[in-house]
Amino acid sequence: MYRISFLLILMYSTLNYAQEVSKERVITVLSKLASDEMKGREIGTPENDSAAIYIAKQFADNKLRYCIGDSYLVPFEYKGKTVYNVCGIKKGKSDKILAFTAHFDHIGTSENTEDKVFNGADDNASGVTTVIGLADFFKTEKPDFSMMFIAFNGEEKGMKGSKAISDLESLQSKYQNITALFNFEMVATVSKFGPNALYMTGDEFSDLDELFNGRAVNGLQIFPDPYLGQNLFYRSDNVSFVKKKIVAHSFSTVDMNTARHYHQLNDNLEIVNFDNLTQIINNMGKTFEKLTPENFKPTYNNKVDFN
Numbered sequence: 001m002y003r004i005s006f007l008l009i010l011m012y013s014t015l016n017y018a019q020e021v022s023k024e025r026v027i028t029v030l031s032k033l034a035s036d037e038m039k040g041r042e043i044g045t046p047e048n049d050s051a052a053i054y055i056a057k058q059f060a061d062n063k064l065r066y067c068i069g070d071s072y073l074v075p076f077e078y079k080g081k082t083v084y085n086v087c088g089i090k091k092g093k094s095d096k097i098l099a100f101t102a103h104f105d106h107i108g109t110s111e112n113t114e115d116k117v118f119n120g121a122d123d124n125a126s127g128v129t130t131v132i133g134l135a136d137f138f139k140t141e142k143p144d145f146s147m148m149f150i151a152f153n154g155e156e157k158g159m160k161g162s163k164a165i166s167d168l169e170s171l172q173s174k175y176q177n178i179t180a181l182f183n184f185e186m187v188a189t190v191s192k193f194g195p196n197a198l199y200m201t202g203d204e205f206s207d208l209d210e211l212f213n214g215r216a217v218n219g220l221q222i223f224p225d226p227y228l229g230q231n232l233f234y235r236s237d238n239v240s241f242v243k244k245k246i247v248a249h250s251f252s253t254v255d256m257n258t259a260r261h262y263h264q265l266n267d268n269l270e271i272v273n274f275d276n277l278t279q280i281i282n283n284m285g286k287t288f289e290k291l292t293p294e295n296f297k298p299t300y301n302n303k304v305d306f307n
């Protein structure tokens with residue numbers, strides 16, 4: 001009897017419970033995206049395609065559904081070339097969607113230094129690793145919310161990818177079901193609020209952070225954006241969805257006053273705090289596990305500018 005119930009519990013737990021993401025996995029994914037072989041993931045390069053294909057492979061391993069057609073790769077045109085966003089969906093118990101996004105492109109290579117590659121470990125291999133980590137986390141679970149995972153291309157050239165995919169006619173019915181969009185942008189370092197914390201751009205425009213923090217586990221906390229003068233809410237990919245009146249914010253840990261690696265050659269693996277990032281991914285996953293369409297309905301107030 002003991003053995004049978006133990007086996008049943010074991011089976012149940014492997015099929016229906018989320019899986020913690022290991023630090024090794026976080027290191028593997030982030031290191032791959034930020035490796036020299038990716039040559040800075042600049043849009044329009046073969047290495048940018050390689051990064052998209054690598055992300056699509058992770059979505060496939062997590063058994064996500066395609067957002068459109070028969071591929072995770074969603075093409076658009078950039079300067080006469082076909083380039084790709086990457087999009088996958090996890091079906092939950094409800095059609096209501098939480099979207100997790102991050103841009104995967106970076107600024108390529110530099111011509112006149114010893115270190116020729118802008119690895120973009122923080123900007124934004126860290127954000128993409130968070131999106132993949134959340135897909136990993138829910139691999140064997142059917143959450144209450146459905147989930148949409150998107151890696152945007154061309155952010156560095158003016159948010160090209162998020163604009164393209166947000167305007168796709170065939171995805172509008174899905175977008176109408178998005179309850180909230182979490183865009184991860186530079187989450188590799190410990191925030192000025194300490195570990196296990198992020199800040200949210202545009203917190204003055206919605207009650208998302210209050211609702212999230214009310215359910216957050218293990219001390220994870222979202223703080224208001226402390227760099228208000230920099231207008232960050234309107235400067236990242238979330239804004240393509242703000243224009244559709246979807247509650248969409250960016251989440252970051254980077255200290256905009258003291259960081260010296262933004263768009264520099266030293267944005268490489270050495271500046272990544274993998275313990276903190278792993279903790280944030282797992283605590284995010286455990287918090288999203290507790291959110292339902294009934295208990296999580298963030299809304300904008302009338303201060304937000306939709307244009």
Ligand SMILES: [Zn+2]
Nearest residue numbers: 106123156263
């Ligand atoms: Zn950047």
